[in-house]
Amino acid sequence: MDKPQRLLLNIEDYHQQAKSKLPAMIYDFYSTGSDDQLTLIDNERAFRQIKLRPKVLIDVSSHSTNNSINCQTQVLNSTATLSFPCMIAPTALHRLANNEHGELATVRAAVACSTIMCVSTNASVDMKRIADEHHQQIRMNYPQSTSQLWFQLYVLKNRRNTQKLIERAEECNYKALVITVDHCEQGNRECYIRNNFTLPNGIQAENLMDDDNDNTEFGKTYRSDIPIDAALSWKDIDWIRSITSLPVIIKGIIHPDDAREAIRHGVQGIIISNHGGRQLDTCQGTIDALRDIMIALGNDKDQIDIYVDGGIRRGTDILKAIALGAKAVLVGRPILWGLAVDGAQGVQSVLNILKNEFRLAMMLCGCQTIEDIRKNNLLILDNRSKL
Ligand SMILES: Cc1cc2nc3c(=O)[nH]c(=O)nc-3n(C[C@H](O)[C@H](O)[C@H](O)COP(=O)(O)O)c2cc1C
Numbered sequence: 001m002d003k004p005q006r007l008l009l010n011i012e013d014y015h016q017q018a019k020s021k022l023p024a025m026i027y028d029f030y031s032t033g034s035d036d037q038l039t040l041i042d043n044e045r046a047f048r049q050i051k052l053r054p055k056v057l058i059d060v061s062s063h064s065t066n067n068s069i070n071c072q073t074q075v076l077n078s079t080a081t082l083s084f085p086c087m088i089a090p091t092a093l094h095r096l097a098n099n100e101h102g103e104l105a106t107v108r109a110a111v112a113c114s115t116i117m118c119v120s121t122n123a124s125v126d127m128k129r130i131a132d133e134h135h136q137q138i139r140m141n142y143p144q145s146t147s148q149l150w151f152q153l154y155v156l157k158n159r160r161n162t163q164k165l166i167e168r169a170e171e172c173n174y175k176a177l178v179i180t181v182d183h184c185e186q187g188n189r190e191c192y193i194r195n196n197f198t199l200p201n202g203i204q205a206e207n208l209m210d211d212d213n214d215n216t217e218f219g220k221t222y223r224s225d226i227p228i229d230a231a232l233s234w235k236d237i238d239w240i241r242s243i244t245s246l247p248v249i250i251k252g253i254i255h256p257d258d259a260r261e262a263i264r265h266g267v268q269g270i271i272i273s274n275h276g277g278r279q280l281d282t283c284q285g286t287i288d289a290l291r292d293i294m295i296a297l298g299n300d301k302d303q304i305d306i307y308v309d310g311g312i313r314r315g316t317d318i319l320k321a322i323a324l325g326a327k328a329v330l331v332g333r334p335i336l337w338g339l340a341v342d343g344a345q346g347v348q349s350v351l352n353i354l355k356n357e358f359r360l361a362m363m364l365c366g367c368q369t370i371e372d373i374r375k376n377n378l379l380i381l382d383n384r385s386k387l
Pocket of ligand 1: 029092273275312
């Protein structure tokens with residue numbers, strides 16, 4: 001007899017279900033971090049250490065009567081609206097979780113949930129096909145959806161190919177470029193070596209299969225000679241800004257000085273991220289980095305959109321990030337778990353769980369609007385400092 005399916009009530013349920021479904025090599029590829037995985041653990045732990053101090057006797061009934069309006073969030077100078085302040089982080093190779101549809105399933109869920117999907121350079125479906133599916137879903141099934149696509153760029157050693165990627169993203173109607181900057185070399189992910197990580201036949205990083213078909217991060221067996229450029233510097237950010245009209249967002253900022261530098265270089269946003277604990281181990285947890293960066297930037301923080309990812313598993317985590325000043329969060333692994341468990345429907349369920357938890361957290365904290373989350377002085381940080 002089949003084991004009864006566990007009730008899928010929260011992100012951890014999806015995680016466990018995905019774990020039982022996926023081959024160990026793929027589960028490990030998705031779930032693990034680098035070295036001793038301390039940052040991976042810290043990302044989640046740092047959220048849990050922040051305690052909430054709810055406000056009461058505030059009429060929050062509008063959440064029940066008009067359930068979506070109060071959570072809506074504007075980003076990038078109000079050029080995009082999210083149904084709640086949570087987006088899909090760029091993660092590689094979705095066909096490892098769902099061979100048949102991969103990123104096409106994820107994008108359907110993004111449209112259904114009116115959120116932004118940030119498509120990875122290392123997607124296993126070509127960026128044009130994803131964009132076509134996005135367009136089609138909005139036209140046919142969700143005309144009210146405010147979903148957008150952003151393109152996550154790894155700056156390749158070959159700048160001509162880098163420029164081609166940017167031009168294709170523009171042609172395909174992607175609305176922003178997210179440049180990942182914490183990957184000058186791949187972190188030490190020991191599970192790749194232990195498992196002899198190999199891509200299944202037919203799955204590859206499609207956007208990197210260039211005309212000469214040899215410009216890919218992943219070959220048949222995992223290779224460490226990735227074409228990402230370790231020489232990447234602020235000069236290149238200026239170069240990219242000079243060749244594109246798309247808003248530029250820098251992903252992978254932890255240090256407050258780098259946040260300041262990003263403002264100086266005129267980018268529209270930063271994503272505070274440690275790559276989900278897959279790059280530098282013992283790197284600071286991202287919610288702690290967000291707090292430090294907000295303090296360091298002072299009033300300058302309003303000049304750019306500040307986002308955060310890493311370890312967000314509950315609606316209360318999203319609320320804490322917003323209370324600390326983030327515009328929105330991004331989630332990586334929870335999306336992959338949803339995809340592995342039930343394709344587009346699984347991703348949609350994961351997003352809906354987070355949205356419902358977030359809405360409930362707002363109500364229980366006495367917040368009528370997103371702005372209230374920032375104003376209500378809700379956080380107790382480390383049981384010491386109070387915002
Ligand atoms: C399996 C996997 C693949 C990833 N691939 C990329 C990628 O291609 N580009 C990128 O910028 N970040 C990538 N990331 C990092 C995510 O964008 C994000 O920073 C991280 O997953 C957030 O942490 P979380 O998984 O705890 O939500 C990847 C993360 C995972 C887990």
